[in-house]
Amino acid sequence: MTTQYGLIAIGNAIVDILAQTTEEFITSQAAFGMNRGAMSLIDEKRAAELYNLMGPTTEMSGGSAGNTMAAYASFGGKGAYIGKVANDQFGKVFAHDTRAIGVHFDTPPLMDGPATAQCLILVTPDAQRTMNTFLGASTRLKSEDINEDLIANSQITYLEGYLFDDDQAKAAFIKAAELVKKHGRKLSLTLSDPFCVVRHRDDFLKLVENYVDILFANEEEIKELTQISDADEAHRSIAQHCDISIVTKGKDGSSVIRGTETAHIQAITPEQLVDTTGAGDAYAAGFLFGLTENKPLTECGRLGSLAASEAISHMGPRPITPLKSMI
């Protein structure tokens, strides 16, 4: 049966607030729970305090799954997005930027409650990003926001692990997984972040065993999930539960397992490395675009590497150069 969309993503709808910073600043914030190179959840008060300490910023739409949809659309893919913003200026920015790239987005904004989610991203001179997220309105995603028609009409539904950080959003997440099964579509999950895996290991394992067809993780995340200290061994162990599982390895490329088939994909080094924000999100977009276009695994991986390479060559997570033109 043909579908209207190749990919629908469900995630935390976030506006990124990016600033360059120093190593010293990151170190000075460790006592407040900041994790260099990872994502930490912060509350509204801490967000205001941290923002005051940051240098001049640039604002742009982000969110892991939102970034993936932006890259998927940039390849020419047809997609949709489900996520919760507030009825404020940042919420309007997020909605605009999603629709402006041709992604269907009609989740109603939250009319009363916290502001649109913000991710304060600090980029160090080595291009590494350290993220600090105030989830705000994004956690108010409800089961009612999961539109069955959209899921039924999408080849693949893609979920970000970060959604598990809130019970209400988690319920919406499970509903989506059930609907995917009901309509015979494919479910894809990204583990999002090693600390996110630590927070939700058992739930993630159940999800992988019962629902997930296509799993994305990096080496740290797959080791955390399986509690196996060798990443390749961890990958082989989890691969038996999914149609396709992908482990990304930064500059060492990525590994893909489908049944007895294993592929190693090389990374593509960009001309300049500026900001690694969104590399994993972009990789997933390229890989999934390849899948929805019925490409072989190695080509799916190459498209993933291509999108990741573009993402890290500039500030911000979403593509600047149309990815379609780079294929």
Added chain:
Amino acid sequence: MTTQYGLIAIGNAIVDILAQTTEEFITSQAAFGMNRGAMSLIDEKRAAELYNLMGPTTEMSGGSAGNTMAAYASFGGKGAYIGKVANDQFGKVFAHDTRAIGVHFDTPPLMDGPATAQCLILVTPDAQRTMNTFLGASTRLKSEDINEDLIANSQITYLEGYLFDDDQAKAAFIKAAELVKKHGRKLSLTLSDPFCVVRHRDDFLKLVENYVDILFANEEEIKELTQISDADEAHRSIAQHCDISIVTKGKDGSSVIRGTETAHIQAITPEQLVDTTGAGDAYAAGFLFGLTENKPLTECGRLGSLAASEAISHMGPRPITPLKSMI
């Protein structure tokens, strides 16, 4: 007498919303008053319509005089800013970005009324920017917002011509000019935009004759102001009314006249030309930084060219590379 600040700028406090676009799109909008390469004023309704037509955007603090202060601070200069934002997310972004670079900013936000000013900036493949400004809260700058202490404590007060687009802001503008005279400081003006000069020619001429010590203009603006068709002749004609007058000429550099002294300054070509937004604002910052550091005219001009070169090498008007490190 020593002063606390080298430079204080008064301008429209604006958040920029930037998107890349095509030549065709700019042409298609001419019927709605869009002026390629220039700034058009738009109302809130038109701003919403145009925003809907734009591709994915990046938000960052802007405003002509605000950009000049950002570059001045990036050179290591000590400065202050006066301008009106609303009590909304974009207003908080503008205030944060101003203070985060060490610029003093304490103009109270507008509590009731229109949103923070927005400039919808369309960048074409030739790196030219076409600006569409909804002035919003910025026009609510009042005479009471002009802090006499700040002006008395600044070597140079810098005004953007764009302020003349609103009667209330214009009154604040005149008050600032009077205070500069009262305290024996220097007044600098940028004509901002040829269309702005057309709108306010007589007022600008009176201001130049009676108040302005340091005038910035480009070739189009100086020709419009003087109604003389040769830019060099126009420059000589206006130079008799100011201590220093500067005419910028894009890739042909700039000309400076002080009394009988004339200097021609070369432009500095950036490695890559990405977006010309803020080139004039940055030039003024470099020139004024040189002046407040008592540098000779040619060095002031060189610093202007340096700042302009940095500004046009990336998206957005404000410096990314610290200008201090480039001197």
